[in-house]
Amino acid sequence: MLGVIGWGALALHFELPGPRPLVVVVIAVWVLIGAAALIAPWQVRRGSPRQSRRARVALAIRLMFTLTLVVLVSWWQSLEPRNDRDWAPDVARQLSVERDGDRVTLHNVRDFEWQTPATAIPRWETREYDLSRLDSVDMIVSYWMGPAIAHTLVSFGFTDGRHLTFSVEIRRERNEAFSISGGFFKQFELNLIAADENDILRLRSNVRGEEVYLYRVGLSPEARRELFLAYLEEASRLRRAPEFYNTLTSNCTTIVFDMVDRIVSGLPRDIRLILSGYLPEYVYDIGGLDTSHPLEFLRERGHINPRARQIPYTAGSEAFSRAIRDGVPAADGEILHASSP
Incomplete structure (x- = not known):
C-alpha cells in the first residue's frame, strides 16, 4: 500500500499537467485517500458494538481508494511518447x-x-x-x-x-x-x-x-x-x-x-x-x-x-x-x- 501510494504521488508530481498549486492539491487528496485506506482496517475493533458500522466505513474507504487507483492507472497508461514537443x-x-x-x-x-x-x-x-x-x-x-x-x-x-x-x-x-x-x-x-x-x-x-x-x-x-x-x-x-x-x-x-x-x-x-x-x-x-x-x-x-x-x-x-x-x-x-x- 505504501509503495502504491508513493508511486501515485510521484507519477502525479512528474506528469500531471496544470498549475503547480492544483497539482499539489491533487497529490494531497491522493495521499489522504491512500492513508485513510491504509489506516481504516485498524479502526475496526473486535467485540465493539460499533464494529459493523466501522467495517462498512473501512470497506467504503477501500473501495474509494481502489476506484481512485483505477482512474490514476488509466490516466498513466494513456500517456504516450511524442516527437512533436518544444524540444531543447x-x-x-x-x-x-x-x-x-x-x-x-x-x-x-x-x-x-x-x-x-x-x-x-x-x-x-x-x-x-x-x-x-x-x-x-x-x-x-x-x-x-x-x-x-x-x-x-x-x-x-x-x-x-x-x-x-x-x-x-x-x-x-x-x-x-x-x-x-x-x-x-x-x-x-x-x-x-x-x-x-x-x-x-x-x-x-x-x-x-x-x-x-x-x-x-x-x-x-x-x-x-x-x-x-x-x-x-x-x-x-x-x-x-x-x-x-x-x-x-x-x-x-x-x-x-x-x-x-x-x-x-x-x-x-x-x-x-x-x-x-x-x-x-x-x-x-x-x-x-x-x-x-x-x-x-x-x-x-x-x-x-x-x-x-x-x-x-x-x-x-x-x-x-x-x-x-x-x-x-x-x-x-x-x-x-x-x-x-
Missing part, C-alpha cells in the same frame, strides 16, 4: 538515414560549438560515410555523479581519420532539466544523437568538467559494421515510434547492450550494465578490451581530459580526436565477433 535545442532534431550499399548519408549530425554547458552555436550537418572504411569502435564513459553513474557513448572511426559518436540521450523539452527520478516516470522521451567528437565529447570533458575515459573495443569488422547499422536502425525506429526514456530499463547503456547482444552471442547479464560507471570492468572481463594490460592501466591511458583541454575548438578538425587517443592501447585482437546468421 541540442536534442531538437532526430537523426535520419539514407543508405545505398556501403554508402550512408546521415542528416542532422550534431556539431555544436559549446561555450557553456547551456549555450552553444548550433550546427546540424549532413554527412556521408563509407562502411567499407569503418576501422574502429571506441567506448567512452563519462562520469557525472560518482563512480557508479556514468554516461556511455560509442564512437566509430574511419580510415580517413573521421570519427562519429552515437549517444542515447534523454529528449528534454525546452527549459527542462534531467532528473534521475523523473526518468522512472515518463518525464522524457528517448533520442539517438549522432555527433562530431568536437561537440559531444568536448562538451563533457572541457565544458561540463566531467571525467571522461576512452577505451578501444575489440570488434571484428563484421561486428563493427553490424553495430553501426544497428545504431542507424535504432534512430529510424525512434523516428517512426517515439519511446520514453527509463532510468533503469531504457537508458544510454541498456539500449547499447541490447544492440550488441543481437550481434555478439553469449553476452552475460550483469549488474554493471545498470551501474554503468562499472561498465569498463564488465567489457574487460568479457575480453572486449586489451587484456594484455591491467584495467587500471587502460583507465589511466584512456583518461582524455588532460589531452582534450589542450586542443582548441576548430570546426571540421580531427585534431581533437587524434589527441584524445594518444597513448590509448588498441584492443588485443578482434575478440568479439558477429554471430552467424
Whole structure:
C-alpha cells in the first residue's frame, strides 16, 4: 500500500499537467485517500458494538481508494511518447538515414560549438560515410555523479581519420532539466544523437568538467559494421515510434547492450550494465578490451581530459580526436565477433 501510494504521488508530481498549486492539491487528496485506506482496517475493533458500522466505513474507504487507483492507472497508461514537443535545442532534431550499399548519408549530425554547458552555436550537418572504411569502435564513459553513474557513448572511426559518436540521450523539452527520478516516470522521451567528437565529447570533458575515459573495443569488422547499422536502425525506429526514456530499463547503456547482444552471442547479464560507471570492468572481463594490460592501466591511458583541454575548438578538425587517443592501447585482437546468421 505504501509503495502504491508513493508511486501515485510521484507519477502525479512528474506528469500531471496544470498549475503547480492544483497539482499539489491533487497529490494531497491522493495521499489522504491512500492513508485513510491504509489506516481504516485498524479502526475496526473486535467485540465493539460499533464494529459493523466501522467495517462498512473501512470497506467504503477501500473501495474509494481502489476506484481512485483505477482512474490514476488509466490516466498513466494513456500517456504516450511524442516527437512533436518544444524540444531543447541540442536534442531538437532526430537523426535520419539514407543508405545505398556501403554508402550512408546521415542528416542532422550534431556539431555544436559549446561555450557553456547551456549555450552553444548550433550546427546540424549532413554527412556521408563509407562502411567499407569503418576501422574502429571506441567506448567512452563519462562520469557525472560518482563512480557508479556514468554516461556511455560509442564512437566509430574511419580510415580517413573521421570519427562519429552515437549517444542515447534523454529528449528534454525546452527549459527542462534531467532528473534521475523523473526518468522512472515518463518525464522524457528517448533520442539517438549522432555527433562530431568536437561537440559531444568536448562538451563533457572541457565544458561540463566531467571525467571522461576512452577505451578501444575489440570488434571484428563484421561486428563493427553490424553495430553501426544497428545504431542507424535504432534512430529510424525512434523516428517512426517515439519511446520514453527509463532510468533503469531504457537508458544510454541498456539500449547499447541490447544492440550488441543481437550481434555478439553469449553476452552475460550483469549488474554493471545498470551501474554503468562499472561498465569498463564488465567489457574487460568479457575480453572486449586489451587484456594484455591491467584495467587500471587502460583507465589511466584512456583518461582524455588532460589531452582534450589542450586542443582548441576548430570546426571540421580531427585534431581533437587524434589527441584524445594518444597513448590509448588498441584492443588485443578482434575478440568479439558477429554471430552467424
